[in-house]
Amino acid sequence: MSDHLTEEEQLENLKRLWKEYGTTVIASVVVATAGYFGWNYWQDAEQQRLENASNRYEELVTAVGSANAPQADDAEASKATVSHLSEQIKSTASDSAYAVQGAFFAAKKAVESGDLTAAEGELQWVLANADSEAMKEVARIRLARVLAAKGDFSAALNQVSSEPAAGFAAEQAEVRGDILRQNGDSAAALTAYEKALESLTGDQQQRRMVLQMKIDNTKPASSEEPSA
Missing domain, CATH: 1.25.40 (Serine Threonine Protein Phosphatase 5, Tetratricopeptide repeat)
Known part of the structure; x- marks a missing residue:
């Protein structure tokens, strides 16, 4: 009889604890589960974002290579293509090395086509967005030459x-x-x-x-x- 009463008391204690803390436990489980799936979703989205930036960067490098080929004679169209791809990378992955390198390529093409204002804008973007001090220094040096060319x-x-x-x-x-x-x-x-x-x-x-x-x-x- 004593053992039976002890089980009932334990059951009552469990019911009381569930009443007091059950909602908190459920909420904690929900938060933990949401955090887990949210983190995985963010990681997948981040990976996809960087993969897209990488793909655009490969297209940009290809465009620059084609523009440097002997048969390429439309400098303005080449500059527009490189600039477009660079802007695509900036709009989706401005915090990546792809965006910085893309801006450098776009600045180079702008200088080659005589558009010093566009080149200045690209290099100013690097100064404002690059994390690497080395990349910022490269941008400052190239910007100095562009500004000097503008007088x-x-x-x-x-x-x-x-x-x-x-x-x-x-x-x-x-x-x-x-x-x-x-x-x-x-x-x-x-x-x-x-x-x-x-x-x-x-x-x-x-x-x-x-x-x-x-x-x-x-x-x-x-x-x-x-x-x-």
Whole structure:
């Protein structure tokens, strides 16, 4: 009899606990289940999004390759195709490396077709959206050249006047020298070229030769004449 009453008491305790906590348990199970399926859905959607971006990027690379072929003579159509594919990637995967590389390709095609404003826009997009400091530095250097080509030397120099990302000191100084020389400031250009030469690291003999040639061509004529 004692055992039977104990079972009834246990049953009553279970009923009381279910009444008090049953709703919470069910809610927890529902939340956990929804979270599990929601996470899986998000992962599937994310994978599909990046796969679509990858496919568009492959199309873009193919379009760029076709445009560089000897038989391709419609530069404007090529630029439009590359720009369209780049915009598709940006609209769906702006946080991906595909979008950044696509913008670089679009900027290159825009420069080749003479549309410096479009090239500037693409490079500004990279600066605003790229996560990598190296990619941002590449964008700044290319943007500086585009702005200089547009005649906006002040804005161009602003792009290459701050502390460069690691590994870009020589390239930044060289571009600054090119812009200064283009703007008629040979003395400042010479200083920039010399800094670029000093900043080179490793075995870069060809670049050293190019920079030395720029230094020699920028020096005042009198400084190259032997003293009497």
